[in-house]
Every structure is written in structure tokens, then in C-alpha cells.
Amino acid sequence: MSHAPDRPRSRWPSILITLAAAVLLGFALSRLDNAPQTDDASVYADTIDVAPEVSGRIVDLAVRDKQAVGQGQVLFSLDSRSYRDAHLRSATGQPWPLC
Numbered sequence: 556m557s558h559a560p561d562r563p564r565s566r567w568p569s570i571l572i573t574l575a576a577a578v579l580l581g582f583a584l585s586r587l588d589n590a591p592q593t594d595d596a597s598v599y600a601d602t603i604d605v606a607p608e609v610s611g612r613i614v615d616l617a618v619r620d621k622q623a624v625g626q627g628q629v630l631f632s633l634d635s636r637s638y639r640d641a642h643l644r645s646a647t648g649q650p651w652p653l654c
Contacts, residue, residue, distance in 0.1 A: 605630065611637035 611633035618630050643649075 611635075 613631045614634045615632040616630075617628075617632070618624055624630065
């Protein structure tokens with residue numbers, strides 16, 4: 556009996572499967588990064604606490620909820636009367652009100 560020589564296998568199926576797996580993995584990772592989900596209701600995000608150097612009432616809010624902001628961007632404006640009163644009291648030496 557003569558034995559027919561084996562044909563060399565093509566590498567294309569393994570390359571395509573590897574490429575498809577890489578694309579699916581990339582899609583899954585980007586989906587998890589852009590739309591996080593959780594079973595225990597905990598989501599981590601880049602957030603910071605904002606505290607003014609002077610107290611006062613916010614009179615203008617320049618950003619929306621969950622809006623990305625840049626360094627140096629004005630987020631809100633405070634009522635200037637509180638700052639003027641504090642500055643005037645410290646300049647004249649008047650005591651602060653207790654209430």
C-alpha cells in the first residue's frame with residue numbers, strides 16, 4: 556500500500572481564531588472600562604472633593620452633573636458679599652457674629 560503524503564496544514568485558521576479572540580477581548584475590556592457594571596453597587600471613578608478657601612453661597616454653577624472638567628476651569632461662583640464682609644471684618648478688627 557502506498558501512503559499519500561500529508562498536505563501541509565494552512566496557518567490561516569489559527570491566525571484568524573487568534574485575531575478574533577484578540578478583537579473580542581479588546582471589545583470586552585473597552586466595554587467594561589466605559590460602562591462599568593457591578594453586582595454590589597460599587598463603582599470606582601475619578602472624583603475629587605471641592606472645598607473653597609472662603610465660605611459663601613453658590614450663585615452660579617458653571618458645570619453639569621458628571622461633566623468632565625479641565626484644570627483651571629471655573630466650576631462655580633460664590634456670592635461675593637460673604638467674602639467682602641469677611642475682608643472688611645478682618646481689616647477693621649470687628650468680631651465675628653456668633654450665629
